[in-house]
């Protein structure tokens with residue numbers, strides 16, 4: 001594993017090699033493809049001291065879940081950060097929790113992706129709750145709180161010795177963030193890129209982006225700034241969303257990376273064909289790196305969910321083989337079908353959330369470990385799908 005502080009040197013060395021090469025490809029070549037898992041909740045389970053993970057490929061040895069996943073090809077870890085979760089009784093996903101977890105993962109050589117929610121609870125296209133201490137009535141006041149928060153948060157990671165590779169400003173912000181002030185919609189018909197309510201979202205997002213610059217000015221290493229939108233397969237959403245942000249004053253130089261969610265069970269239009277078209281459009285239009293930052297596939301999907309939601313790729317079964325096939329197909333698409341080497345990462349959502357296995361799916365269990373569901377046993381057995389990132 002590379003040492004993080006050597007990255008600029010490694011990049012410079014790579015650039016020298018490329019510029020000395022006879023005919024360098026006109027493409028952006030990542031140091032290596034990001035093969036990530038979102039492990040936000042794993043520290044919470046470890047902290048209970050009762051959850052154990054068993055490596056079925058190593059004679060049922062008990063091991064750290066992230067080590068089993070790293071043996072399966074994982075080279076990067078995604079973590080969500082909530083503003084102040086203590087109102088819910090614990091600091092899980094809060095600043096201290098996430099810094100400690102990031103330090104632990106960095107010490108094992110993983111690259112790090114910080115997913116800033118700008119909320120103290122779950123946030124997605126259906127809800128973007130403004131943190132209790134922030135204004136819900138004055139855009140200027142809210143923007144100032146947001147900028148200060150981003151700046152101080154990134155400085156706190158830097159002071160803790162954590163170098164973040166990627167920072168997402170907001171989580172699945174298709175419908176905006178920090179509701180109600182930052183609410184937006186791509187569903188306004190007839191559509192125009194200047195629809196009024198993107199102006200507040202754009203202003204807020206730019207404040208968050210200024211907070212990144214503040215932290216860098218104070219000494220933090222600049223992370224890649226990522227914008228994360230769901231339904232990556234829907235080209236109309238992506239076209240409209242980014243055009244509206246630009247029409248409302250966000251510069252294309254303000255973000256570095258596109259991140260998209262792509263799930264099989266929230267609509268049958270989430271096909272590989274549609275994803276490919278959408279990602280190709282984004283690559284051709286913006287020329288920036290692209291990641292599928294959230295995906296998963298059920299190992300178990302049965303009568304508990306009625307009706308069973310159809311897969312958008314129905315030839316892929318809802319079982320452990322299907323988990324492998326889905327992810328390997330997504331990796332192949334991102335790597336090989338996105339032009340100019342711009343497809344640079346795939347991230348699996350919460351492969352070890354063993355006491356909430358149905359979360360993030362419309363099925364029973366999309367994790368990569370089979371939990372014992374009976375009694376007080378909190379042992380989980382690695383599935384063959386822990387190796388999903390090995391062969392690509």
Ligand SMILES: *[C@@H]1O[C@H](CO)[C@@H](O)[C@H](O)[C@H]1NC(C)=O
Pocket residue numbers: 056059060381
């Ligand atoms: C591992 O544990 C499972 C579940 O108890 C068991 O079915 C399997 O036989 C064990 N494998 C080995 C190699 O001990």
Ligand SMILES: *[C@@H]1O[C@H](CO)[C@@H](O)[C@H](O)[C@H]1NC(C)=O
Pocket residue numbers: 086091094096
């Ligand atoms: C975070 O850690 C700091 C320093 O140890 C401590 O003062 C603060 O109370 C902690 N916050 C939470 C929410 O645990």
Ligand SMILES: *[C@@H]1O[C@H](CO)[C@@H](O)[C@H](O)[C@H]1NC(C)=O
Pocket residue numbers: 180181182183184185188197200
């Ligand atoms: C933005 O537009 C959507 C859809 O028309 C609407 O639901 C929402 O309330 C609007 N938000 C603001 C802040 O105007």
Ligand SMILES: *[C@@H]1O[C@H](CO)[C@@H](O)[C@H](O)[C@H]1NC(C)=O
Pocket residue numbers: 186187234235236237267269
């Ligand atoms: C794609 O997104 C657009 C804009 O939100 C929406 O009108 C359309 O219904 C979506 N397509 C599908 C197949 O859901």
Ligand SMILES: *[C@@H]1O[C@H](CO)[C@@H](O)[C@H](O)[C@H]1NC(C)=O
Pocket residue numbers: 273276277280337
């Ligand atoms: C993906 O889309 C690109 C651009 O339209 C096209 O050239 C390519 O053939 C597509 N790949 C697949 C596997 O359909």
Ligand SMILES: *[C@@H]1O[C@H](CO)[C@@H](O)[C@H](O)[C@H]1NC(C)=O
Pocket residue numbers: 317318319320321322
């Ligand atoms: C998954 O389902 C397919 C189709 O029924 C089957 O061929 C395959 O063996 C199953 N894989 C596992 C691991 O159960």
Ligand SMILES: *[C@@H]1O[C@H](CO)[C@@H](O)[C@H](O)[C@H]1NC(C)=O
Pocket residue numbers: 044045048355356
């Ligand atoms: C999972 O376990 C953690 C730690 O004990 C607990 O805080 C959380 O509420 C549990 N989640 C579910 C869905 O039971």
